[in-house]
Every structure is written in C-alpha cells, then in structure tokens.
Amino acid sequence: MAGGLAVEVRDLRKIYRTRRGRQAAVAGLDLSVPRGGVHGFLGPNGAGKTTTIRMLLGLIAADSGSILIFDHPIPSGINQVISRVGAIVEQPRFFPAFTGRKNLILLARGIGAPPSRVDQVLAEVGLGDRGRDRFGKYSLGMKQRLAIAATLLKDPDLLIFDEPTNGLDPAGIHEIRDTMRGLADRGKTVLVSSHILSEVAQIADTVSIIGRGRLLAEGTVAELLRTGGSESVRVGVADRRRAVELLTRAGYEVSADDGGLLVTSTEHLEPSKITELLARSGLYVNELVPMRADLESVFLELTTDDHLGAADPTGDRPQPRRAQEGQQ
Numbered sequence: 001m002a003g004g005l006a007v008e009v010r011d012l013r014k015i016y017r018t019r020r021g022r023q024a025a026v027a028g029l030d031l032s033v034p035r036g037g038v039h040g041f042l043g044p045n046g047a048g049k050t051t052t053i054r055m056l057l058g059l060i061a062a063d064s065g066s067i068l069i070f071d072h073p074i075p076s077g078i079n080q081v082i083s084r085v086g087a088i089v090e091q092p093r094f095f096p097a098f099t100g101r102k103n104l105i106l107l108a109r110g111i112g113a114p115p116s117r118v119d120q121v122l123a124e125v126g127l128g129d130r131g132r133d134r135f136g137k138y139s140l141g142m143k144q145r146l147a148i149a150a151t152l153l154k155d156p157d158l159l160i161f162d163e164p165t166n167g168l169d170p171a172g173i174h175e176i177r178d179t180m181r182g183l184a185d186r187g188k189t190v191l192v193s194s195h196i197l198s199e200v201a202q203i204a205d206t207v208s209i210i211g212r213g214r215l216l217a218e219g220t221v222a223e224l225l226r227t228g229g230s231e232s233v234r235v236g237v238a239d240r241r242r243a244v245e246l247l248t249r250a251g252y253e254v255s256a257d258d259g260g261l262l263v264t265s266t267e268h269l270e271p272s273k274i275t276e277l278l279a280r281s282g283l284y285v286n287e288l289v290p291m292r293a294d295l296e297s298v299f300l301e302l303t304t305d306d307h308l309g310a311a312d313p314t315g316d317r318p319q320p321r322r323a324q325e326g327q328q
C-alpha cells in the first residue's frame with residue numbers, strides 16, 4: 001500500500017438553500033482516504049455522502065473547506081487529476097440491445113481510451129466470458145459490474161462508487177464486493193459509500209463513519225470494533241439471583257439473557273475476573289461466552305440522534321472518535 005492520502009478533506013461545508021430553508025448537508029467534514037485499499041464511506045441516509053462525493057468530483061462547489069485528491073486541490077486542480085479518477089455517481093446509460101463489450105467500445109471511443117482496454121476491463125470485473133451477451137440480458141449485478149468496467153477504461157488510480165450495491169440481491173452484492181476487493185488488491189484506491197455497514201465492512205481496509213455531515217469515527221474495522229460500544233459476556237450459573245447481586249455490587253451491569261445472564265461493562269471486561277468473583281462465593285459458572293461488539297451496533301450507536309446531539313449553534317465541530325492512533 002503506497003503511503004500518503006488519496007483523498008484529504010478538511011472542514012468541508014455545503015449548505016443547500018431550499019424553499020423550506022437552509023439544509024446543512026455537509027457540516028465541517030474531515031475525511032482521510034489512504035492510498036491503496038478499500039475505504040468505506042459510511043453513514044445513514046441523508047448523512048451527506050452523495051453531496052461530499054459530488055464535491056470531490058467537482059460536480060458541485062463547496063461553501064468552504066478544502067479537498068485534495070492526490071495532493072491536487074479540488075476544484076482548481078481538477079484537470080491534473082481527473083484522468084486518475086473513475087466514478088459511478090449515477091447509473092451510466094448503456095444500450096440494452098448492444099453487448100456489454102460493444103457498449104464499452106463505444107464508450108472507449110468517446111473518451112479516447114484505447115479499444116484494447118475493453119477486454120482487459122471486462123476481465124477485471126469478471127465479465128470476460130459474458131462480454132458478448134446483450135446488456136439487456138444482464139443481471140443487475142452484471143450491469144453494475146459493467147458500470148465499474150466503464151470507470152476502469154482510463155485505468156484510474158482512484159475509484160469512487162456511490163452506493164454501488166443499492167438495489168442488488170445478495171448475489172449481486174457479493175459480486176460487487178469481490179470486484180472492489182480485486183481492484184484494491186491490484187493497487188487501486190476504492191472509495192465506496194454505503195448506508196449499510198455490513199455491505200462493505202467485510203472488504204473495507206479502513207472506514208469513515210459520518211452523520212449529519214460530520215465525521216464521527218474513522219479507522220480500520222477492527223479498530224472501530226475495539227473502540228466502539230461496551231464489552232459483554234454471557235454467563236451461565238445455577239443461582240442467578242445471587243449472581244446478579246454479587247455482580248451488580250462489583251459494578252457490572254447485569255441483565256437476563258435467554259436462561260443466562262448478560263454481564264456488561266463499559267470498561268475492559270476480563271471474563272476470568274467474573275468466574276473468580278462468583279467462585280469465591282461458591283457459585284460455579286457453567287457457561288461463559290464473550291460477546292463481541294458487532295460493527296452494526298457500533299455504527300448504530302454512533303449514528304443515532306443521541307450521539308449526534310443537536311446542531312451546534314457555534315458551528316464548532318465535535319471531535320470524532322479516532323480509532324487510528326496518531327491520525328490527526
């Protein structure tokens with residue numbers, strides 16, 4: 001993985017003025033996308049992902065803040081980087097009666113890409129043996145992979161995909177994930193937005209979670225899991241009433257859990273301390289299962305209204321949860 005950042009966004013802001021008033025779509029966003037690898041750009045609907053991506057691509061102007069792509073400022077330096085960036089923001093129009101290959105040949109001609117690239121990009125997205133089928137006969141997943149293939153014609157270093165798995169069935173989602181992972185493994189940087197964490201968590205090297213136009217957390221998936229949420233362990237014991245008493249007195253939060261007890265702590269939880277505590281009072285544990293925080297609950301915890309709080313009238317930005325040490 002090459003060093004440095006592919007995309008660096010600082011204090012980016014965009015307000016839409018509508019008849020119903022002002023809507024802060026992006027409200028002081030920071031974003032750091034490392035070079036190489038898949039970066040998940042995650043947030044609930046309306047968090048500001050599409051607006052941010054449109055600003056990255058120079059399609060709309062920011063109100064303030066800075067954007068660097070491969071160290072070139074956007075939009076002023078966009079001509080220096082545009083050939084290194086491929087994006088799917090809206091569905092490209094392909095002709096249903098033409099084959100996937102023919103569609104790409106027409107497109108390559110239009111953008112001045114060498115026709116020899118067509119077969120290469122079809123192979124890169126796993127459509128090598130389906131290129132001669134009519135586009136109209138493709139599954140949704142194949143159509144989306146053809147759209148990805150189109151972005152690869154110019155052999156860009158950075159791919160930006162806005163919700164590429166939207167509307168796909170599980171098989172289609174799987175295909176797109178494989179395709180994105182494959183691109184990153186070949187050295188590309190893939191920035192992919194989604195409002196469904198699980199759709200990109202498995203393949204993302206790093207993620208940024210945003211809400212209401214601001215960065216809430218960033219880091220690797222493993223780091224976010226470690227820093228997010230509380231830790232808990234499922235405990236099975238014969239005398240549950242006594243166990244609840246002892247554990248609560250020791251400062252744990254305890255709740256009933258399907259015939260056992262769910263013991264939670266906001267601090268690091270050592271299962272052995274729980275067994276020891278109970279054994280000292282003659283209670284022997286017959287089941288002890290550490291419950292891993294799952295990313296979906298970390299995501300939900302971060303993006304609920306409670307965490308986001310009310311809009312800050314001072315315009316000051318709350319500090320995001322930084323899972324990656326040393327990142328500023």
Ligand SMILES: Nc1ncnc2c1ncn2[C@@H]1O[C@H](COP(=O)(O)OP(=O)(O)OP(=O)(O)O)[C@@H](O)[C@H]1O
Pocket residue numbers: 016017018023024025026043044045046047048049050051052195
């Ligand atoms: N052209 C527009 N005019 C007015 N408001 C807009 C416009 N585009 C987006 N918004 C508003 O800005 C906010 C951010 O929208 P945006 O589409 O960037 O979010 P998103 O994270 O991409 O969500 P989604 O996944 O639903 O597209 C939303 O409240 C949305 O209603």
